[in-house]
Every structure is written in C-alpha cells, then in structure tokens.
Amino acid sequence: MNGSTAVIPVPLKMTTAFIVKEEGTILVDSGYPGSESAILGKLNELNIAPEDVRLIVLTHCHPDHAGSASILREKTGAKVLIHRLDADKLRNGTQGELHSVRFVGRILKLFFDREKTSKYPPIEPDIIIDDSFDLGEYGIRGQVISTPGHTLGSVSVILDNGDAIVGDLLIPSFLSNKPNFPFWADDLNELKKSIQKLVNYAPKRVYIAHFGGPYSLADLKEKFHV
Ligand SMILES: [Zn+2]
Ligand SMILES: [Zn+2]
Numbered sequence: 001m002n003g004s005t006a007v008i009p010v011p012l013k014m015t016t017a018f019i020v021k022e023e024g025t026i027l028v029d030s031g032y033p034g035s036e037s038a039i040l041g042k043l044n045e046l047n048i049a050p051e052d053v054r055l056i057v058l059t060h061c062h063p064d065h066a067g068s069a070s071i072l073r074e075k076t077g078a079k080v081l082i083h084r085l086d087a088d089k090l091r092n093g094t095q096g097e098l099h100s101v102r103f104v105g106r107i108l109k110l111f112f113d114r115e116k117t118s119k120y121p122p123i124e125p126d127i128i129i130d131d132s133f134d135l136g137e138y139g140i141r142g143q144v145i146s147t148p149g150h151t152l153g154s155v156s157v158i159l160d161n162g163d164a165i166v167g168d169l170l171i172p173s174f175l176s177n178k179p180n181f182p183f184w185a186d187d188l189n190e191l192k193k194s195i196q197k198l199v200n201y202a203p204k205r206v207y208i209a210h211f212g213g214p215y216s217l218a219d220l221k222e223k224f225h226v
Helices: 036-045 069-076 084-092 103-112 188-200 217-224
Strands: 006-012 015-021 025-028 053-057 079-083 127-129 132-134 142-146 155-159 163-165 205-207
Touching: 006 036, 006 205, 015 036, 015 155, 036 069, 053 069, 069 079, 079 084, 084 127, 127 132, 155 188, 188 217, 205 217
Parallel strands: 025 053, 053 079, 079 127, 163 205
Antiparallel strands: 006 015, 015 025, 132 142, 142 155, 155 163
C-alpha cells in the first residue's frame, strides 16, 4: 500500500466518530442513534461514497459509540466489528451497567443509566474479535487490539503510522485537559493494564471520543507513570 493513512475526526453530539482512510476506508464508532446524516455528510465532503466504507469498528457497546451502527451498515454495506465480550450487549442494544470510577461518573450515571439514553437499535455483528484483528484486508495498515477495562470488550485501533483511536479508554480531566480514567469502568485493573498496553505500542497521537485529545505518548507517560 502506498500513501499515508488519514484519521478524520467526525464531531457528533457529545462524542466523536473517526473515518480512517488509506487505500481503503473504515469507520471507527458510529455515535448516538441519529448520527448517520452527520457521518454520511462528512464522507460526502471527503468524496468518499458510502459503499466505499467496508468496515465499522465499534470500540465498545455503549450507545454513543454503537448507536448508529445498524443504520450505517444499511446505508454503506460495511461489516460491523466488535469484541466478543461486548457482542451480546450490541445484540440487545443495551449498554450494560455503568461502574463509576470517578466522582463525576457517579453523578452522570444518574442521567446516562436512563432507559432513554442507554438503549439503541440492536445489531448482530458481522465480525467478532478476541485479541486482535488485522486491518490489511480493508486497505488500512494497522490493527484492532483488545483494550478492556471501560467495558470488558473495549478495543482500540492502532495504526502503523503512529495514530491510535482508543474510544473511552481515556477521558480528559475537566480542568487540566490531561488524559484521565473514564467516568466508568467495568474493571479498573484491566483498564490500567490496557493503558500500559497502549503505551507499549508507542503511539504518536492518541485520539479519544470525548471532549479532548489527541494526546501524545508523553501526555500518557506523564499522567500514568507508565
Ligand atoms: Zn463508553
Ligand atoms: Zn463514550
């Protein structure tokens, strides 16, 4: 493959999806239900036909990431990929229980646990992964790796060019904007290990879904002492 890999953030309501384009095009996350027009609009702006998107990687099963996967699969014909441990929630269109890590998580949980914000159109995934998945067959130099913690089936996209897209593995601190743990984690210990795993790949730019980033490797090392 020639040329470089481009990561194009698509700002959505309260979250971000990412178009990754090289020889092929993939989408990472899909936003809340109702995000399809913003994503299709961005593709159009980039002169990418919907059917050129052949894969939708879901970093995890939460509605702000998986919410528009069903409709976007319909509109693009792309395959939908998720980790085995988040697949059942995707099939049910549910987010599962939120386990607060940070104080703000306890407060926000009251809002995000509500039926209205936690449900989304269910979808049967096309590709279910365990440890890793090579993106080569989709025309992208890079891979999807498991980075559990926020949910047990959370994954990150690690590109050969040094970019990483990590979903909700990290969320900024409110005041400093430095990377911090997410508001919720199913397993904080696994989450810490996943941050270490990410750092071991020595990414140059770490893209996150909410309110900030991209972070540098130095940002991560400074904050987490890894
Ligand atoms: Zn999440
Ligand atoms: Zn999120």
